[in-house]
Amino acid sequence: MTPIIETHNLTVSYNRRPVLWDVDFSLPEGRLIGIIGPNGSGKTTLLKSIMGLVQPDSGYVKLFGQSLDEVRTRISYVPQRESVDWDFPVSVREVVEMGRYRRANLLRRLSSADRDIAADALHKVGLQDFAKRQISQLSGGQQQRVFIARALAQQADLYLMDEPFAGVDAASEQAILQLLTEMKAASKTVLIVHHDLQTVRQFFDWIVLLNTHLVASGPVESAFTEDHLRQAYGGQLTILSKVADLVKERHFPVREKPYKDRP
Amino acid sequence: MNAFWIILTGTLVAICGGLLGAFLLLRKMSMVGDAISHAVLPGIVIAYLLSGSREVLPMLVGAAAFGVFATVVIEALYRKARLQSDAAIGITFTGLFALGIVLISLFAGQVDLDLDCVLFGEIAYVPIDVWITPGGINMGPRAVWVTGGLLVLVLAMIGIGYKGLLLTTFNPEHAASIGISVAFWHYLLMSAVSVTTVVSFESVGAILVVAFLIVPPATAYLLTNKLKPMLALTVLFGLGAAVGGYYLASWIDGSIAGAMSVVAGVFFTAALVAKHKR
Known part of the structure; x- marks a missing residue:
């Protein structure tokens, strides 16, 4: 099976300072994949280079085995x-209707089919009653759901999300998680930049662990280990001690079944 | 009849400037219009030196070219040199304006190409400068035809390109992710602003153009939170400023452009107060 995303020796820098260095991995289809790493480890840059929004110094990305x-x-x-x-x-x-904009229809009005798809996407994130609101009149979590509704309206197979859980209330978090589960069931692939180590096991079934270099890429069970975390978060003492605490509290039961597979 | 032509010209400029200015405001680039109005000076001088005459058309072309050039420089300073956008705007327009002054003092010192003449058209003279066809028919003031043509172009651009302007203004990253050129829409808007600024300040003066680019959109922005009503209100406030400004000027016997700007400012203040009371 062709991997859905392949990066080959990807190196990206800002002002001659490398942000990603020789990153090389391939990701399987139909998974919820977390991109994990400390601040400034290149998570957002990785997402942007996959989407062609930043130009790599070297290396390339293939999506569905083809060019972007x-x-x-x-x-x-x-x-x-x-x-x-x-x-x-x-x-x-x-x-949300902007999710239906394409290069081909940019100069024309949206069709009623496009409007229906957008309305349906809004329904899926539970904001149908907010359709007429101006976007500043929403909570942070609701704003995030609007973004996700716009993405759903694009009817894609691969979703790249940058920190969708950041600053989100519990209700929105639940709504987003529910959507992710449905997307996975529909064999969509979702790649998510995430910073909260506590929830990694609960949310994802595959992770990419970054710290400018690629530290690990694989199923959560084998890649999300204390050893890899120490490599990724090495110098950062506060997080290191947090990792130690987490391990102490047995939040990372290496052999126990992950949360999502429990009955 | 003179009153009608002056008000009509003012209104046409107000609508062109206001509609484009609304998008500049939302892009947080309102001062670009001011920058362009100064940065065009070397273009005018160079056009004068090359054509050897004070014909309007070469000067407009030269000015518009430098207006677009200024936006390219601003963008380059902002993106490549990572300067804040206000600093990028400031450096560009002072630099180009200064270049224009140096060029005038070097090559055109003896000619009547002084700054007032170049930069500040006078809206009161609009009815005098009429367009007479070779057959001898009086078509009315030239400025009305020029700004009217401009309005048609601006309306066509916003009408056809509404979705592109909206998308690239609201979330450029999303636009780029679906393969839409953010740079194309940026420079399309900037070219339109540049041509509008140049064409209108030739007929109505620089202060008035800059005021129309910024004040009516800012007033509308205070009063609504939807884009289409914001554009409609911008047109309304522009119209009100042109009409009200003319009668204010004839009442106090003062500058028409100044009075129109003042009325626009009064609308803004009233909107601010109304918003706070609400």
């Missing part, structure tokens, strides 16, 4: 919530 431009409509990118001005004068519905 051939498969762009099968991919949906959800940037960080902070990437937009939430005071912008648009309604929730208008943002």
